[in-house]
Amino acid sequence: MPRKDPCQKQACEIQKCLQANNYVESKCQAVIQELRKCCAQYPKGRSVVCTGFEKEEEENLTRKSTAK
Numbered sequence: 001m002p003r004k005d006p007c008q009k010q011a012c013e014i015q016k017c018l019q020a021n022n023y024v025e026s027k028c029q030a031v032i033q034e035l036r037k038c039c040a041q042y043p044k045g046r047s048v049v050c051t052g053f054e055k056e057e058e059e060n061l062t063r064k065s066t067a068k
Contacts, residue, residue: 005047005048005049006038006041006042006046006047007035007038007039007042007047007049007050008047008049010031010034010035010038010049011035011049013031013034013035014028014031014032014035017031035049035050035053036053038050039053039054
């Protein structure tokens, strides 16, 4: 049996918030920040719902290193 994703609850809260706010992301920043905090607590690859944030961080690091 696979382990429960540690940040699944926060991911579900984002979906609820987006649905309640007609998918206006700016209205859900607090909930998104909670997911980012959760993702920061676990090693890379531990949470499937965090993979988008992990990819975003890698892309930002790549852009910063190529901009020098």
